[in-house]
Amino acid sequence: MxxxxxxxxxxxxxxxxxxxxxxxxxxxxxxxxxxxxxxxxxxxxxxxxxxxxxxxxxxxxxxxxxxxxxxxxxxxxxxxxxxxxxxxxxxxxxxxxxxxxxxxxxxxxxxxxxxxxxxxxxxxxxxxxxxxxxxxxxxxxxxxxxxxxxxxxxxxxxxxxxxxxxxxxxxLGEMDEPAYEPIQYDSETLNKMVSRLVMAREELGLTHLAVANLTELEESDIEELEYGSSPNIETIKLISSALGVSMENLLK
The missing domain is CATH 3.40.630.30 (Gcn5-related N-acetyltransferase (GNAT))
Incomplete structure (x- = not known):
């Protein structure tokens, strides 16, 4: 951001x-x-x-x-x-x-x-x-x-x-609202965001399964995000929304 x-x-x-x-x-x-x-x-x-x-x-x-x-x-x-x-x-x-x-x-x-x-x-x-x-x-x-x-x-x-x-x-006037192209986050930033999501999940006392139910993701998707080597920004956005954690706070 x-x-x-x-x-x-x-x-x-x-x-x-x-x-x-x-x-x-x-x-x-x-x-x-x-x-x-x-x-x-x-x-x-x-x-x-x-x-x-x-x-x-x-x-x-x-x-x-x-x-x-x-x-x-x-x-x-x-x-x-x-x-x-x-x-x-x-x-x-x-x-x-x-x-x-x-x-x-x-x-x-x-x-x-x-x-x-x-x-x-x-x-x-x-x-x-x-x-x-x-x-x-x-x-x-x-x-x-x-x-x-x-x-x-x-x-x-x-x-x-x-x-x-x-x-x-x-x-001007050719676009009603410009479509913003996604910013590319480097791996260090993505890993930092995942770490803060894990802290938020644990503070709320939620299991991987509970988060999956909140987001309509699979439990394996949550586990892959937390333990895998290639964090996905779209998965991060879904989970942060479900946990009530703003992207701004993840990026601080």
Whole structure:
């Protein structure tokens, strides 16, 4: 589970310890987070949210600001034909309000765990909420070549190129509620969660069979979770719900 907070001076040490790969692209993201993000946030020019895992470690961030994107009539008609997007067809209207996903980064040691996917969907939800209060049609991003497929899988469409970057747009209103992709928990975290479930079961005086009856699982499923070597997150969720133990408490 990820917890977020706005960037502030109290997180300076966390930000300084945020780890990037030393490629030219990542160096530019690092420079933004460590040198510019806080100042721009305080000026309300670009808003940055920091995301922390269950161990209070900073695992990622993203930055948003208001934007306008240019879509000519031909492109507008193509988007309508390909994706069913409805946009105003006033002849002189070629710019549309958008929220820009200015930067998004995941600490190098926490990649391939689903955090980036989670944060993109959070950004989509924020932009969708904004669109209900103020005119806004898109969430847009300038994607590196290496991330184009990542954004494409999240529903972003190619608009144009800007040098080595691809301008991509997500049409707000295309999703009623973004489907969050599950975060991948490492084995150490899963084992810690199981240990706390065992403690909760024992404190309640429940046998494996009693827990199985509460969850409609088999008694062998409970035993496999507690004694096996590969804990299953879905089984953990079922048992924690039956025992009245929140996932937040399991992850503390």
């Amino acid at each position: 990820l917890i977020y907070d706005d960037i502030s001076s109290k997180y300076i040490k966390d930000i300084e310890g945020f780890s990037f790969n030393k490629t030219p692209d990542e160096i530019s993201v690092e420079n933004f987070l460590k040198e510019k993000a806080l100042r721009l946030h305080e000026l309300q020019t670009a808003i940055t949210q920091l995301y922390f895992n269950e161990d209070d470690k900073l695992v990622g961030f993203f930055t948003l600001h208001n934007d306008l994107i240019a879509i000519n009539p031909k492109q507008r008609d193509e988007f309508e034909s390909l994706y069913g997007w409805e946009l105003p067809k006033d002849g002189d209207l070629t710019q549309f309000p958008s929220v820009k996903l200015h930067y998004l980064g995941v600490d190098a040691q926490y990649r391939e765990m689903g955090y980036g996917k989670h944060m993109v969907l959070e950004a989509i939800k924020i932009a969708a909420d904004i669109s209900e209060l103020s005119g806004c049609n898109f969430l847009n991003v300038e994607a590196l070549e290496s991330t184009v497929e990542f954004y494409n899988k999240r529903g972003f469409k190619w608009l144009s190129n800007n040098g080595s970057l691809a301008n991509m747009i997500f049409k």
